[in-house]
Amino acid sequence: MLKQRVITALLLLAVLIPAVLHPNRQFFMGLSLLMICAGAWEWGRLNARSQAMSVAGAVFCLLLSVTAIDQGWGSHLPVQLWWLTGSAWVLLGVALIRMGVPGWSRLPKLLCWLAGLLLLVGSWLALVHAHARGVNFLLSVLVLVWAADVVAYFCGRALGGKWFARKLAAGISPGKTWEGALGGCAGVLLVAGLWMLWDRAHPALSPSLYTLLWQENRLLAVVAFVFMAAMSVVGDLVESLVKRSAGVKDSSGLLPGHGGVLDRVDALLPTLPLAMMLVSWLELHK
16 A cells, blocks of 8 residues: 555656646646545545546536636636635535534535536646746645644644543544644645745745745734645545545545545645635735
């Protein structure tokens, strides 16, 4: 299993890094859209859609995304869309976690399927816009999510159950603890501080998410960093909830050793639109 994970990770990096760094944005857009369409296919299977309907969902995501780019949304997008997508993730994510697996099972699967496809497209557009702002900005958002996940894992292993008797969401993901979640938030703040030092030492780079927020309002920045770290956990829990309801461990086997695409990007899906929502709001109020 470890060998599979390492090989898959290396292959992904070998493809993703050149696409991210290439001056032609279309390479990254195409590759990331392919991954999102794969996630859309997985989403159909998790929502009890047939193979044909799951493929149709992936094609729908592809056509909707291409249409959005054709309409100029790859470079200029209504700020309201970020607010709509970000708010949907916050409200629906919290509501679903409160409802738990039994509540999800009672919801109309067709409606859940369609709503999920729209949210996937919204998150992909946020990814495209984050990349357009510069590699440094994009990586700062990605690393925020990865730091929250990695530090939460180790803090959960070391401290889980020592401060809080109650688990974070025992009915959805029994392994997640409050200690881990709080450690993840602390890890994000540490990464933010280090990244801002990097930005200061390399002023020629595009400003990171951390620097943009910090320069505007330090208190807002700290709240935003912690909030996005928390929402990355929400994204992970929502996917865990859906998988538990579907009775599967992974969203698919597309990435040997890692599960499916959704298993790798679940925490990013709410965070990317929220990051774009924040920076767009700041720009409107300058």
